[in-house]
Amino acid sequence: MEDNIDVEAGENQFQPYLDALRKELEHQDPIFIIGIIISLAVVVISFVLLKYFLSSKTVQSAVLLVGLCDSGKTLLFSRLLSGKFKKTQTSITDSSAPYKAKNEKGSSWTLIDLPGHDSLRPQYVEKFKSAARAIVFVVDSAIFQKEVRDVAEFLYFLLTDSAVSRNVPSLIVACNKQDITMAKSAKLIQQQLEKEMNTLRVTRSAALGTQDGSAGSSVHLGKKGKDFEFSQLPMKVEFLECSARGSKGENGQADIGSLEKSLANL
Amino acid sequence: MLDFFTIFSKGGIVLWCFQGTGVTESFTGPVNALIRSVILQERSGNNSYSHDALSLKYKLDNEFELVFVVGFQKILTLTYVDKFIDDVQLHFRDRYKNELEQKGALALLNSHFAFEDDFKMLLREAEESSKARGPTSMRSFNASLKSQKTVKSMIETKGGDKGKEQGGKKNKNAKKEGKAITTREKAKASTSAQKTEENGNQGLTQEEIIQKKREEFIRKRMGAPVEKPSKSPKPVKEKPKGKEKRVWTLGGSSTKELDYSQSNGNGAHAAGDQGLDAQADPGDLLAVDYESILFKMFLSPKKGAFGGMFGMLKGLVGSKSLSQEDMEPVLDKMRDHLIAKNVAAEIASQLCDSVAKKLEGKVMGTFTTVASTVKGALQDSLVQILQPKRRVDILRDVLEARSQRRPFVITFCGVNGVGKSTNLAKISFWLIENGFTVLIAACDTFRAGAVEQLRTHQRRLNSLHPPQDHGGRPIVQLYEKGYGKDAAGIAMEAIAYARNQAFDVVLVDTAGRMQDNTPLMTALAKLIAVNMPDLVLFVGEALVGNEAVDQLVKFNQALADHSMSDKPRLIDGIVLTKFDTIDDKVGAAISMTYITGQPIVFVGTGQTYNDLRSLNARAVVGALMKA
Numbered sequence: 032m033e034d035n036i037d038v039e040a041g042e043n044q045f046q047p048y049l050d051a052l053r054k055e056l057e058h059q060d061p062i063f064i065i066g067i068i069i070s071l072a073v074v075v076i077s078f079v080l081l082k083y084f085l086s087s088k089t090v091q092s093a094v095l096l097v098g099l100c101d102s103g104k105t106l107l108f109s110r111l112l113s114g115k116f117k118k119t120q121t122s123i124t125d126s127s128a129p130y131k132a133k134n135e136k137g138s139s140w141t142l143i144d145l146p147g148h149d150s151l152r153p154q155y156v157e158k159f160k161s162a163a164r165a166i167v168f169v170v171d172s173a174i175f176q177k178e179v180r181d182v183a184e185f186l187y188f189l190l191t192d193s194a195v196s197r198n199v200p201s202l203i204v205a206c207n208k209q210d211i212t213m214a215k216s217a218k219l220i221q222q223q224l225e226k227e228m229n230t231l232r233v234t235r236s237a238a239l240g241t242q243d244g245s246a247g248s249s250v251h252l253g254k255k256g257k258d259f260e261f262s263q264l265p266m267k268v269e270f271l272e273c274s275a276r277g278s279k280g281e282n283g284q285a286d287i288g289s290l291e292k293s294l295a296n297l
Numbered sequence: 298m299l300d301f302f303t304i305f306s307k308g309g310i311v312l313w314c315f316q317g318t319g320v321t322e323s324f325t326g327p328v329n330a331l332i333r334s335v336i337l338q339e340r341s342g343n344n345s346y347s348h349d350a351l352s353l354k355y356k357l358d359n360e361f362e363l364v365f366v367v368g369f370q371k372i373l374t375l376t377y378v379d380k381f382i383d384d385v386q387l388h389f390r391d392r393y394k395n396e397l398e399q400k401g402a403l404a405l406l407n408s409h410f411a412f413e414d415d416f417k418m419l420l421r422e423a424e425e426s427s428k429a430r431g432p433t434s435m436r437s438f439n440a441s442l443k444s445q446k447t448v449k450s451m452i453e454t455k456g457g458d459k460g461k462e463q464g465g466k467k468n469k470n471a472k473k474e475g476k477a478i479t480t481r482e483k484a485k486a487s488t489s490a491q492k493t494e495e496n497g498n499q500g501l502t503q504e505e506i507i508q509k510k511r512e513e514f515i516r517k518r519m520g521a522p523v524e525k526p527s528k529s530p531k532p533v534k535e536k537p538k539g540k541e542k543r544v545w546t547l548g549g550s551s552t553k554e555l556d557y558s559q560s561n562g563n564g565a566h567a568a569g570d571q572g573l574d575a576q577a578d579p580g581d582l583l584a585v586d587y588e589s590i591l592f593k594m595f596l597s598p599k600k601g602a603f604g605g606m607f608g609m610l611k612g613l614v615g616s617k618s619l620s621q622e623d624m625e626p627v628l629d630k631m632r633d634h635l636i637a638k639n640v641a642a643e644i645a646s647q648l649c650d651s652v653a654k655k656l657e658g659k660v661m662g663t664f665t666t667v668a669s670t671v672k673g674a675l676q677d678s679l680v681q682i683l684q685p686k687r688r689v690d691i692l693r694d695v696l697e698a699r700s701q702r703r704p705f706v707i708t709f710c711g712v713n714g715v716g717k718s719t720n721l722a723k724i725s726f727w728l729i730e731n732g733f734t735v736l737i738a739a740c741d742t743f744r745a746g747a748v749e750q751l752r753t754h755q756r757r758l759n760s761l762h763p764p765q766d767h768g769g770r771p772i773v774q775l776y777e778k779g780y781g782k783d784a785a786g787i788a789m790e791a792i793a794y795a796r797n798q799a800f801d802v803v804l805v806d807t808a809g810r811m812q813d814n815t816p817l818m819t820a821l822a823k824l825i826a827v828n829m830p831d832l833v834l835f836v837g838e839a840l841v842g843n844e845a846v847d848q849l850v851k852f853n854q855a856l857a858d859h860s861m862s863d864k865p866r867l868i869d870g871i872v873l874t875k876f877d878t879i880d881d882k883v884g885a886a887i888s889m890t891y892i893t894g895q896p897i898v899f900v901g902t903g904q905t906y907n908d909l910r911s912l913n914a915r916a917v918v919g920a921l922m923k924a
Contacts, residue, residue: 118325120309154681
């Protein structure tokens with residue numbers, strides 16, 4: 032009996048509060064209630080949209096200009112964007128700007144110029160590799176013979192990177208500095224690179240592991256047992272010639288027609 | 298008088314440049330050299346650099362990502378350059394604020410910076426201000442401070458000895474008075490009288506003072522026949538009051554206070570406590586955010602507590618630029634943290650200065666604290682230092698040498714006991730695993746048992762890879778000529794033998810030597826200069842601390858001094874040994890790569906043949922920055 036009384040007392044304790052709340056709600060304008068519901072919905076929708084926008088940053092919308100130091104990336108960047116010739120120094124940070132491709136659609140994406148210096152290269156590639164939809168690899172055709180091993184190593188490092196092999200961005204190898212008379216042709220550069228990458232496949236896989244136990248990437252380029260060729264790669268590879276400086280010196284036009292065409296086809 | 302002045306963005310685009318009259322060479326080369334050796338190697342602590350005959354000074358503007366560089370001839374000493382760069386920077390920023398503030402490089406590419414007139418005006422002002430101060434003429438005695446000083450202020454002690462000296466001078470005057478009275482003497486008398494007036498005998502008149510002194514003099518002459526007080530112009534020394542007992546603040550006066558046995562348990566715990574203490578201190582690193590917030594909140598009494606809190610919130614949310622004072626406490630903590638992790642002390646301070654230069658004036662984003670920005674920048678700099686500045690692929694280079702029909706020569710040098718012979722054996726194991734034939738040259742002709750040690754390694758390696766597998770020829774051979782011979786000669790013969798027998802690699806083992814031992818350093822330099830190896834590896838142990846700096850500097854110096862050519866062979870790479878003995882105190886890697894600029898090619902992690910690794914920069918920096 033007493034329990035029942037207690038329970039009833041408990042219920043009666045809350046009862047007036049509930050009644051009061053119900054009365055309050057009924058008193059208020061229904062619009063008020065609708066207002067509360069709408070604001071809650073807006074908050075939820077904005078959360079969802081925010082998540083969507085944040086994640087959409089990883090959508091590939093950038094074209095990277097990479098290459099060794101002094102290969103002409105920054106000048107090429109300037110020519111592509113504004114057509115002007117600018118004196119350049121060694122870049123210490125990346126530069127990015129929106130670029131309007133010269134095709135009918137007029138699609139525009141971001142062009143990013145990464146520094147080529149050996150100590151900065153890995154961390155900048157690391158930062159931007161997942162956002163790349165195409166990579167323009169700039170090669171200095173005039174001193175290519177001396178640098179062939181460094182060029183090949185960088186290209187190998189790019190191609191065996193896990194993010195790159197997953198996203199498969201198209202690769203354009205731009206053989207720059209064609210205005211110099213000793214410049215090698217794109218075909219020759221392609222052959223030399225293929226030979227070099229062949230050797231690198233062997234030496235890189237035999238390289239020592241790192242001190243914390245993590246081994247290098249396990250991506251194998253090309254087909255096992257056969258000589259390496261760029262056509263064996265899963266991504267589209269294109270070799271073309273260009274000259275950022277142009278044959279008429281500083282005030283002339285740059286010779287980058289083929290590069291602009293390839294960029295338009297992306 | 299300036300050779301050139303450039304303003305370029307950190308992305309590499311030159312915004313404006315000026316070339317002095319009569320200067321024909323382009324400045325791109327020197328500026329690139331400046332960027333590569335100073336800014337990229339994190340030596341931007343001091344802001345000047347010399348390249349050939351040019352001296353370059355630079356300034357970084359971190360808010361708009363610009364670099365200002367001025368170059369002039371090294372022989373000229375221009376005093377106005379530092380202030381001039383600052384003025385130009387401020388002027389340029391104010392004038393082109395709009396273009397510079399826009400994000401993205403398009404604004405920089407499209408705008409034309411017509412800075413000529415402003416620059417010329419600033420240059421003229423700077424030159425005039427330096428010329429305005431003509432040559433300073435010497436001051437006359439009357440204008441100097443000394444003539445204003447009273448004699449009394451120059452007297453140090455109670456006045457006894459100085460008084461004696463005065464008395465001595467007076468005595469001389471008194472003596473001369475007797476002989477001849479000249480105006481000069483009168484003048485002297487009057488000046489000395491002046492002095493004695495100031496001396497404190499103020500109540501007496503001049504004559505009375507003279508009288509008094511005369512009497513004193515006569516008295517002394519009677520009493521002490523030989524006295525030459527005027528001969529002692531020595532400064533008066535305080536007679537020591539007797540030795541005082543030294544009081545040690547922490548020592549206490551009785552031995553009971555030095556007995557720590559109760560407070561710490563036993564001695565074994567004390568070491569552990571010390572270790573914990575050392576770890577607790579870097580653990581405080583996380584508290585720096587707390588501290589900087591507390592700093593702003595409570596220690597700004599000018600704004601009042603409420604205002605202080607708003608300031609803290611503003612600091613978190615709004616955009617504010619970093620100043621030297623903001624970064625000071627964080628950088629000090631980071632410096633101590635690095636030193637605790639076995640980075641050499643001067644390198645840690647140089648690194649922190651360089652990071653401060655890189656971040657000064659930078660605008661922080663929202664919700665970032667000073668500590669996180671500084672830590673991030675320091676982490677980037679450390680990774681940048683550890684990244685090799687050239688391609689490191691020994692196997693590829695050996696293949697290249699093989700195609701040129703010559704052996705690839707690697708020389709190992711270092712101080713005593715770092716692990717040269719052990720790591721040489723490990724490297725030869727790795728090479729023979731990849732199918733190369735190796736010749737070991739025993740150029741350690743001093744240490745007892747060095748040749749036998751290498752012979753044991755050779756036998757073991759040959760048993761692991763028996764000659765039957767390689768066409769009947771042993772894959773590892775030892776070239777030795779016993780003890781006591783000249784190491785450079787043995788090395789030369791070994792390389793010739795390798796070329797004749799078509800070996801792929803020659804590994805030259807040298808004797809360990811201290812960097813201060815000049816004859817041994819000369820001998821090593823001669824070995825390297827004469828034989829021109831493809832790779833000179835310095836073997837250093839990871840346990841070394843500040844010594845690493847001294848070792849590497851002296852080794853490089855010796856190699857540079859004793860080489861005949863103008864392009865001396867210096868250390869090309871570093872082998873970091875005994876890496877398994879340090880847990881995360883990996884600072885020696887940073888010290889060594891910072892000092893030489895050369896990459897760490899191998900890391901030795903044990904005593905067996907498999908314990909050879911390559912360096913992973915990110916992992917090392919992670920271990921270094923871990924609290």
